[in-house]
Amino acid sequence: MDPAADAPAPVPPALRDAVLAWYDATGRELAFRATSDPYAVLVSELMAQQTQALRAAEAWTGWMDRFPSVEALAAAPVADVLRAWAGLGYNRRAVHLHRAAKVIVAEHGGRVPSSVAELEALPGVGPYTARAVAAIAFGQPVGAVDVNVKRVLGRMAAGGPEAFTPAAIQALADASVPVDRAGAWTHALMDVGQRVCRPRRPNCADCPAIAWCAYAAGVRPTSGPIDRPAARPRRPEPAFESTNRWLRGRIVQRARDATGWVPFVDGIGEHGPGAVRAAVVALSRDGLLEIRETPTGVEARLPR
Numbered sequence: 001m002d003p004a005a006d007a008p009a010p011v012p013p014a015l016r017d018a019v020l021a022w023y024d025a026t027g028r029e030l031a032f033r034a035t036s037d038p039y040a041v042l043v044s045e046l047m048a049q050q051t052q053a054l055r056a057a058e059a060w061t062g063w064m065d066r067f068p069s070v071e072a073l074a075a076a077p078v079a080d081v082l083r084a085w086a087g088l089g090y091n092r093r094a095v096h097l098h099r100a101a102k103v104i105v106a107e108h109g110g111r112v113p114s115s116v117a118e119l120e121a122l123p124g125v126g127p128y129t130a131r132a133v134a135a136i137a138f139g140q141p142v143g144a145v146d147v148n149v150k151r152v153l154g155r156m157a158a159g160g161p162e163a164f165t166p167a168a169i170q171a172l173a174d175a176s177v178p179v180d181r182a183g184a185w186t187h188a189l190m191d192v193g194q195r196v197c198r199p200r201r202p203n204c205a206d207c208p209a210i211a212w213c214a215y216a217a218g219v220r221p222t223s224g225p226i227d228r229p230a231a232r233p234r235r236p237e238p239a240f241e242s243t244n245r246w247l248r249g250r251i252v253q254r255a256r257d258a259t260g261w262v263p264f265v266d267g268i269g270e271h272g273p274g275a276v277r278a279a280v281v282a283l284s285r286d287g288l289l290e291i292r293e294t295p296t297g298v299e300a301r302l303p304r
């Protein structure tokens, strides 16, 4: 395989067969993998974006009971949608999913569009999610490339993802998809990346791709097409409680637990009253809260 070529050689059929056989025999049984319904797949892919797959699968089951169709989701109040999202984190994804449902009903007659371009135009749907939905729900031979897939394919083909430009890894991913099992291949590559081809110390001995893998054969990219700056010393990560993400999560949680307006006049954790107010206002701009000013400060609730 020529790693830097614009049109890389296809992944050997024997490698694909081995990975798919491994997936068929040992793939994780996540609830959402049993369906190819486009709405259900869209929900699962948005949930799994930044949440552990097992947790997303649990939440997905409850979500599909609560909002069984795209019309049911589009008609629901935002407050109900945010409550159903509890425990998944990154609440903005719930608002995006709700907005996407409204667009699908208004502009696509209630049917999730099948083209990558139309999927990417939906709120909250980026290149990875659009291709994952196109492959899993519609069987299209498009490769969904996230950091896991980039690492797996990069190692298989050239000993590491550093050898590839973004366009080349996308071309390789697209060329790797078997036309008759696009969805299974998408799930299988994800499992390889999470279960054996981990970022540090890949477990090649247990990997179905070992016989064809450049990394396992000792190949390492000597240089890549991307000029990377010299690594800077890592700064220690700030404590999670001091981050804006933590604060936003606490504020939404308080609003979620309440039935009416909640005053936000004091600090929360390490964040002072000014930072709390700024976060509340930002959350209302993002559509996650309604706010009103009172003589003592700002109050908020989930949008009606």
Ligand code: SF4
Pocket (backbone or CB within 6 Å): 152, 155, 156, 196, 197, 198, 202, 203, 204, 205, 207, 208, 209, 210, 213, 214, 215, 216
């Ligand atoms: S053989 Fe090793 S490096 Fe290659 S894909 Fe499998 S786990 Fe990753």
